Amino acid sequence: xxxxxxxxxxxxxxxxxxxxxxxxxxxxxxxxxxxxxxxxxxxxxxxxxxxxxxxxxxxxxxxxxxxxxxxxxxxxxxxxxxxxxxxxxxxxxxxxxxxxxxxxxxxxxxxxxxxxxxxxxxxxxxxxxxxxxxxxxxxxxxxxxxxxxxxxxxxxxxx
Numbered sequence: 194x195x196x197x198x199x200x201x202x203x204x205x206x207x208x209x210x211x212x213x214x215x216x217x218x219x220x221x222x223x224x225x226x227x228x229x230x231x232x233x234x235x236x237x238x239x240x241x242x243x244x245x246x247x248x249x250x251x252x253x254x255x256x257x258x259x260x261x262x263x264x265x266x267x268x269x270x271x272x273x274x275x276x277x278x279x280x281x282x283x284x285x286x287x288x289x290x291x292x293x294x295x296x297x298x299x300x301x302x303x304x305x306x307x308x309x310x311x312x313x314x315x316x317x318x319x320x321x322x323x324x325x326x327x328x329x330x331x332x333x334x335x336x337x338x339x340x341x342x343x344x345x346x347x348x349x350x351x352x
Contacts, residue, residue: 210262210265210269212235212269213232213262213265215232216228216231216232216235221259223253223257223258223262224265225259225260226246226250228259228260229249229250229259236269236273237272237276249268252264293330293331294335295328295329295330299315299319299322300312300315300319303318322334322337322338
């Protein structure tokens with residue numbers, strides 16, 4: 194592997210990623226559509242959707258014959274960060290319950306984070322998060338609440 198190259202701000206980063214290098218078999222410095230699909234499978238364990246591949250490949254400039262390393266690195270870093278956030282959210286949810294959070298579980302979670310919140314605020318928050326009004330919070334509702342107000346890491350989504 195090549196020696197690290199200085200980056201803006203004094204950071205060092207390897208010139209190439211092992212996955213990128215493995216998929217760039219001809220050492221052309223970019224990934225074709227098929228190369229990109231293989232790289233995504235290697236990194237995430239599943240084939241990216243056609244919509245995603247179309248979106249990524251449509252961003253390739255005509256003078257480039259494929260996805261350049263820097264663009265690949267940015268896309269994959271953003272996806273990995275989103276994946277880690279999703280895993281952390283799942284862990285937080287399962288720390289309180291396996292399938293759903295009832296009001297008592299929700300209240301206990303709030304009290305562990307912010308013990309001085311009034312019951313009224315907790316009740317309002319529960320009603321807001323409980324989007325389907327079934328009296329319990331699913332992981333999907335919990336995840337939605339955890340993401341509230343956050344900018345998406347990347348417009349790229351692996352379906």
